[in-house]
Amino acid sequence: xxxxxxxxxxxxxxxxxxxxxxxxxxxxxxxxxxxxxxxxxxxxxxxxxxxxxxxxxxxxxxxxxxxxxxxxxxxxxxxxxxxxxxxxxxxxxxxxxxxxxxxxxxxxxxxxxxxxxxxxxxxxxxxxxxxxxxxxxxxxxxxxxxxxxxxxxxxxxxxxxxxxxxxxxxxxxxxxxxxxxxxxxxxxxxxxxxxxxxxxxxxxxxxxxxxxxxxxxxxxxxxxxxxxxxxxxxxxxxxxxxxxxxxxxxxxxxxxxxxxxxxxxxxxxxxxxxxxxxxxxxxxxxxxxxxxxxxxxxxxxxxxxxxxxxxxxxxxxxxxxxxxxxxxxxxxxxxxxxxxxx
Numbered sequence: 001x002x003x004x005x006x007x008x009x010x011x012x013x014x015x016x017x018x019x020x021x022x023x024x025x026x027x028x029x030x031x032x033x034x035x036x037x038x039x040x041x042x043x044x045x046x047x048x049x050x051x052x053x054x055x056x057x058x059x060x061x062x063x064x065x066x067x068x069x070x071x072x073x074x075x076x077x078x079x080x081x082x083x084x085x086x087x088x089x090x091x092x093x094x095x096x097x098x099x100x101x102x103x104x105x106x107x108x109x110x111x112x113x114x115x116x117x118x119x120x121x122x123x124x125x126x127x128x129x130x131x132x133x134x135x136x137x138x139x140x141x142x143x144x145x146x147x148x149x150x151x152x153x154x155x156x157x158x159x160x161x162x163x164x165x166x167x168x169x170x171x172x173x174x175x176x177x178x179x180x181x182x183x184x185x186x187x188x189x190x191x192x193x194x195x196x197x198x199x200x201x202x203x204x205x206x207x208x209x210x211x212x213x214x215x216x217x218x219x220x221x222x223x224x225x226x227x228x229x230x231x232x233x234x235x236x237x238x239x240x241x242x243x244x245x246x247x248x249x250x251x252x253x254x255x256x257x258x259x260x261x262x263x264x265x266x267x268x269x270x271x272x273x274x275x276x277x278x279x280x281x282x283x284x285x286x287x288x289x290x291x292x293x294x295x296x297x298x299x300x301x302x303x304x305x306x307x308x309x310x311x312x313x314x315x316x317x318x319x320x321x322x323x324x325x326x327x328x329x330x331x332x333x334x335x336x337x338x339x340x341x342x
Contacts, residue, residue, distance in 0.1 A: 037134035048158030167196035
């Protein structure tokens with residue numbers, strides 16, 4: 001066991017921060033630490049918070065963390081920020097809205113950039129969550145980028161997914177057509193003190209009435225690339241219908257609705273455990289992660305076998321309209337097959 005892994009297990013915040021930096025930088029040496037800590041994971045409840053920009057996700061996370069601390073639960077927060085496609089930088093400013101948590105030894109906050117990864121999380125987010133889990137936190141709150149209607153990576157990672165909406169971000173049709181709502185275990189109407197909150201609440205309930213997926217199992221299968229999963233045998237009477245919770249996460253309103261939100265999360269956790277779904281969901285998450293890691297490893301291995309100039313030459317041929325992109329890919333694959341045969 002390395003010093004960093006031992007420090008994380010012993011509750012060292014310095015070791016935790018340093019190991020998360022290694023995880024984010026994807027250093028090869030971190031694999032030994034992750035393997036050591038993996039045996040200590042599986043205890044924290046992972047809660048994903050996603051939704052469009054401006055819905056108040058960071059403020060809501062701050063309020064949720066304070067409420068969990070009042071229950072004497074330790075909380076780790078992973079806030080994902082978008083990386084600029086031009087400068088490559090990220091503001092990592094979510095912690096500005098979480099100043100109420102500063103100095104609380106029962107809370108650990110980490111900001112992480114997407115570094116070009118799509119889907120709302122960074123490539124190293126799963127490993128970072130596992131490190132926080134192994135560190136002994138009771139709850140891990142994961143705030144996604146908030147990119148829009150197709151930010152669904154969080155459902156492959158979190159055990160309970162909150163989709164946050166706010167008044168004034170679109171009409172009824174917009175709420176119904178937004179595919180991101182379909183991944184919700186709990187729908188949250190934040191900033192419920194603003195005009196239009198009743199319309200937003202009605203639109204979300206209309207979306208649920210029109211037909212929510214019969215179970216989380218099918219959504220996991222639907223969004224899993226190359227993944228074949230049998231349909232859930234959960235009956236219609238026993239499937240989870242996402243509740244809609246109204247919140248006002250602000251000091252002026254004393255975080256109205258947040259206790260009800262935490263109760264809804266606890267109810268969802270009890271449902272997964274009593275309906276014997278947790279184990280199946282975890283199997284699906286692991287299988288999806290294995291596919292993701294396999295794709296990344298095979299791509300890296302594939303590119304290592306190519307001559308440095310081959311990609312550039314093919315790009316020029318496509319640009320000159322001598323071949324199309326599909327032909328270029330077939331040439332790359334044939335080159336790999338020839339190398340393998342030799």
